[in-house]
Amino acid sequence: MGSRTVIPFGPQHPALPEPIHLDLVLEDEKVVEAIPKIGFVHRGFEKLVEKMDFNELVYVADRICGICAFIHSMAYCQAVEAVMNVEVPPRAVFLRTVWSELARLSSHLLWLGFMADVMGFESLFMQSFRLREKIVDMLEEMTGGRIILGVCRVGGVRRDVANDTLAGIAGRVKDLVRDMRRLADVFLQDDSVKHRLVDVGVLTREQAADLGCVGPVMRASGISRDTRTLGYAAYGFVDFSPVVETSGDSYARCAVRVRELFQSVGIIEQAASKIPAGEVSVKVSGYPEGEYHSRCEQPRGEVVHYVKGDGTRYLQRYRVRTPTFANIPALVKMLQGCELADVPVLVLTIDPCISCTER
Amino acid sequence: MSVLGMTRTTMRNLFSRPSTRRYPTKVKEPHRTPKSRGRIQIDIEACIFCSACAKRCPTDAIIVSKPDKVWEIDRLRCCTCNACVEVCPKKCLDMDPRYTLPTVTKDKDIFKQAPKPLKSAEPAPTAPSG
Numbered sequence: 001m002g003s004r005t006v007i008p009f010g011p012q013h014p015a016l017p018e019p020i021h022l023d024l025v026l027e028d029e030k031v032v033e034a035i036p037k038i039g040f041v042h043r044g045f046e047k048l049v050e051k052m053d054f055n056e057l058v059y060v061a062d063r064i065c066g067i068c069a070f071i072h073s074m075a076y077c078q079a080v081e082a083v084m085n086v087e088v089p090p091r092a093v094f095l096r097t098v099w100s101e102l103a104r105l106s107s108h109l110l111w112l113g114f115m116a117d118v119m120g121f122e123s124l125f126m127q128s129f130r131l132r133e134k135i136v137d138m139l140e141e142m143t144g145g146r147i148i149l150g151v152c153r154v155g156g157v158r159r160d161v162a163n164d165t166l167a168g169i170a171g172r173v174k175d176l177v178r179d180m181r182r183l184a185d186v187f188l189q190d191d192s193v194k195h196r197l198v199d200v201g202v203l204t205r206e207q208a209a210d211l212g213c214v215g216p217v218m219r220a221s222g223i224s225r226d227t228r229t230l231g232y233a234a235y236g237f238v239d240f241s242p243v244v245e246t247s248g249d250s251y252a253r254c255a256v257r258v259r260e261l262f263q264s265v266g267i268i269e270q271a272a273s274k275i276p277a278g279e280v281s282v283k284v285s286g287y288p289e290g291e292y293h294s295r296c297e298q299p300r301g302e303v304v305h306y307v308k309g310d311g312t313r314y315l316q317r318y319r320v321r322t323p324t325f326a327n328i329p330a331l332v333k334m335l336q337g338c339e340l341a342d343v344p345v346l347v348l349t350i351d352p353c354i355s356c357t358e359r
Numbered sequence: 360m361s362v363l364g365m366t367r368t369t370m371r372n373l374f375s376r377p378s379t380r381r382y383p384t385k386v387k388e389p390h391r392t393p394k395s396r397g398r399i400q401i402d403i404e405a406c407i408f409c410s411a412c413a414k415r416c417p418t419d420a421i422i423v424s425k426p427d428k429v430w431e432i433d434r435l436r437c438c439t440c441n442a443c444v445e446v447c448p449k450k451c452l453d454m455d456p457r458y459t460l461p462t463v464t465k466d467k468d469i470f471k472q473a474p475k476p477l478k479s480a481e482p483a484p485t486a487p488s489g
Contacts, residue, residue: 056417059440123365130378144394144454150440158441159394186364 004032007340011040015118015344018354022347026340034335036328038358045359049318054080054288054309055154057318061305062148064320065356067110068298070103072305072320072356073152078232079294079307080154086284090234092156094275097234098166099139099149100296101264101271105173106135106147107299108257108264111351112187115254118344119196124186131179138169156281163275170272173265180265184258197251201334201346204248211329215301216260217350220245220252227297238270253349287313298323300351322356395456396439399432403470405451406430412443412452428472434459 005026011019019040025033045064049057061076062069074096081088113128136146142161143149151158161169187193203213208221218225219242226242228235243259245252288309296303301323308317327350334346372378380387391397408425420436421443423429444452 052417059417059438059442063438121365123369127365127368140395141392142394144392144396144441150396150438158445182368186368190364 003027009343009347013344015348016352017114018352020347020352020354022335022343024335024340024343029340031335031338031340031343034332036332038328038354040358041355042358045320046318049315051314053313054315055284057315058152058154059150062150062152064359065322065353066147067107067353068103068300068303068356069148070099070152071296071298071303073149074100074233075294075296075303075305076307076318077152077154078296079292079305080288080309082292082294083288083290083307083309084154084284084286086155086282088156089279089282090276091160091278092280094234094237094271095157095161095280096152097238097271098169098268098275099143099151100233101267102135102139102173103149104299105261105264106132106139107351108261109135111257111299111348112183112254115345115348116187116193118348119193121192124183124193127183127186131176131183134172134176138172141165142169153281155284156279158281160280163277166272166275170269173268177262177265180261184261187254187258193254194251196342196345197254198249200250200342201338201349202247202249203330203334205246207333208248208330211333212326213301213330214323214326215298215351216243216253216256217301217327217330219243220256221248222246227295227302230295232294232296234271234274235267237274238267240267250345250349257351287311288315291317300324300353300356301326303356320356320359322353322359324350324353324357327352328357391456393456395454396441397455397457398434398439398459399437399443400453400455401430401432401470402451402453403430403472405449406470406472407449408472409448411446411448415442415446417442422467428474430470430472431467433465433467435462435465 007024007026009022009024010016011021021037023035024031045060048060052060058073058076062073064072109128109132113125113132116124116128139149140146142165143151143159203221205222208218208223222244224242224244229242240263243256243263245255289311291308294305303323304321306319307315310316331347331350335343338346408423408428410423413421413423417440418436418438420433422431441454444454
């Protein structure tokens with residue numbers, strides 16, 4: 001047995017978009033243990049609910065995180081609407097679905113870009129971001145925001161989109177499929193990508209289940225579970241099935257995200273063709289009283305928003321369980337026994353969103 | 360089995376129009392749409408100083424003084440959520456698709472309404488706003 005060395009990884013590291021710290025215990029070049037530390041971007045969000053009106057809190061929920069912003073606000077609104085028994089107009093739920101899927105496309109393309117960057121594949125990184133730019137432009141045309149959309153409200157959505165515009169957007173997303181296909185071919189078939197990802201950080205089905213993984217990390221290990229199949233928003237009206245891979249390595253996690261790009265395009269097309277006419281928002285009166293767990297599928301996995309109201313304009317309790325938090329135990333498991341050079345790749349494969357995790 | 364998967368894309372990029380510009384000689388016009396949320400602007404002459412925008416503002420960026428006929432906005436606090444534009448009864452608030460430019464001072468943008476001329480008196484000179 002060689003001597004052990006502890007190397008700090010993060011919170012500032014070129015591979016990390018956001019701050020997480022890992023103490024890596026090494027034996028030569030092999031990681032024997034990884035000890036995570038979080039808490040660098042804690043913002044006291046759950047205390048804020050005590051002095052912020054429940055309607056205004058949507059703006060804060062939108063800003064929990066920069067990459068899955070819309071889905072956070074949607075999950076919060078769903079929770080409050082369930083507590084207050086508000087019937088959301090069907091057009092609003094279809095619009096929410098379209099925006100969620102565009103946000104997922106944007107997030108997955110961002111992740112693929114970061115992954116390529118970590119692998120040292122700069123031109124692939126640029127190509128991913130080039131595609132993502134078109135998606136955020138579409139979001140801006142529909143909502144006015146590129147990343148933080150700010151369109152969800154309790155009782156519906158704040159902006160309507162004309163049917164022609166929506167059909168045009170769906171057509172433009174479909175036109176991007178050819179570019180996505182080229183990108184996917186490189187991610188799934190290129191030897192240099194496979195060399196970095198195949199058999200790196202294998203997580204078996206049993207480990208994934210035991211560690212409570214969520215999202216693409218879980219689906220890459222062969223567990224077919226996707227919160228969207230619960231049918232929240234308009235997912236009950238569109239046809240799709242969870243993307244599952246079985247090998248459980250970094251390549252499988254990458255493949256799940258690549259295949260989900262095409263799945264999202266399909267959902268956007270279906271939602272744009274089935275969207276009903278009508279109002280996009282209903283007036284909400286009164287204050288929330290009661291509690292509810294709202295579950296949504298973020299690009300990173302299942303997010304849970306717990307809301308408890310006591311009949312006043314301020315919520316009594318608001319708790320968010322984010323997907324990255326659920327995936328950190330799996331990351332620690334994956335890091336055990338890997339090479340030091342693979343650590344950035346493995347940290348990226350859970351798609352860490354630390355701002356979400358720490359709120 | 361592929362080692363040249365990216366080469367086709369690279370060659371295509373090589374012979375197609377560049378997707379970037381030669382900054383700073385060519386500056387890209389920001390991508391703006393009619394819905395883009397850039398910054399709040401006000402038609403101060405139409406304002407009735409009802410304070411609805413200030414009450415609705417989630418970040419308390421707007422301060423309205425009815426006696427002084429003054430409407431202030433702290434652009435560094437404003438999160439351009441559009442709530443004030445939606446609530447304005449006189450529709451004098453509007454969302455400008457241009458973003459606020461970077462600044463080195465924390466000044467507020469102050470708008471003061473010119474006093475209305477009395478019907479019988481001489482027309483008062485208009486005070487500068489902004």
